[in-house]
Amino acid sequence: MSVTVRIPTQLRPLTAGEGEIVLEATTVREVIEGLEGRHPGIGERLLDESGELRRFVNIFVADEDVRFLEGLNTPLTQGQSISIVPAVAGGC
């Protein structure tokens, strides 16, 4: 199914400046695989050596942190919006 992925500034050099990408995926993991297929290099920016989400990367599915859901296995529904957001922001 088709979902929309929001790309943060830090990754836009890899997406030719695109801030939003529409692709086919049924889980968050497939989103990352799909991004990597289109824009090689994105995968290693999001996942560490063991294939886990990097400590300082947050991914939100319909405004919910995937760490509250099923992580990379979080299922997606048609038309859902996925945001990739650097974790380091805010507070003091």
Added chain:
Amino acid sequence: MTSVNGLACRECGRAYPAEALHVCDFCFGPLEVVYDYEAIAKKVSRASIEAGPLSIWRYHELLPAHETSTIDLRAGFTPLIRAERLGEELGLTNLWLKDDTRNPTGSFKDRVVAVALAKARELGFKVASCASTGNLANSVAAHAARAGMSAYVFIPSNLEHVKIAMTAIFDLKLIAVEGNYDDVNRLCSEIASEHTDWAFVNVNVRPYYSEGSKTLAFEVAEQLGWRAPDHVVVPVGSGSQLTKIHKGFLELEKVGLIEDGGHVRISGAQAEGCSPVTTAFRDGADQIRPVRPNTIAKSLAIGNPADGWYALQVVRETNGGMGSITDPEIVEAIQLLARTEGIFAETAGGVTVATLAKLAAEGVIGRDECVVAYITGNGLKTVEALGDTVGPSVVIPPTLAAFSEFERDQEGAIS
């Protein structure tokens, strides 16, 4: 001149110029300001600092921006108070309080905002912005007003009334978001990607902003007569303040201003309703699990703390402790501090004082350690949290008879 070499990723070490960048392009790690400490060591002395302004800018050599008089509201150089009466209650013989309720907008945030906006002006920004639990909103609004910058401030819509009023009064765009702080923060991270011409103090200017908290260490060391305390207790929201206080003590030693900066034990204070760092500390975990906050300590209600991991490391490495404090305990501690020392703290101060008490009772804090507790915000901001626990002792008609009756009742109650 500041002696800043640039920025570097705290995780992978990649170097970046000293611009409005906060995240490593490669691994998303946080960027940190890199200084030339040898150059700083040659320039600073205790005497040169003591001759400086009575504000955070007396330490400008160790900050990443220049003092700009058109922005400055005189943040910092708040009193360090010997707390004998509170110490007696808690069984501590050498207790001090850093009273940061006395900053221009009533919290320590004025320290970080002064640095952030000075840097933002230097980089040419005309719009200031932030995601805030309230105190930051107050401070950004006030500093932006003084600097003649326009401001967009984003807050959770359920914030305390005073914090909303104290922000809105400065004439700016105040956006109340239906969600908690973590929602606001995520939104701001996304907006920051679209509005790269805005200085988001805790997003794209965050490496400079967070450095302002080092002055909480600098001042304490200077006020103790140029020596480090044995132990400090610091409230933990995002964890940034705690890690920067640690860094501040280390830097003072590095540039030769004190000898014992590396020995300070650092303990962290969280509210029970939002204690991801305390939980990880108790579980011996190497990951911070985000939580959904539910506490009256709204200024600490950050469920996914950006620097939580680093704060955890600091507490472990320095042999500190962590506390998690329930809402009733927060209110009790606010009252304890007020009753013993005459300081009215906001809820975060209650969390800190209650943690201090717990760690003292558990023996984590030694009886004779030189301990400093950071009281980071003014109680007027969170009056709602006190509910009906405060009020008049009695309501009487304006007659001597009525007052005399009240006095008799009091005597009766005592005997």
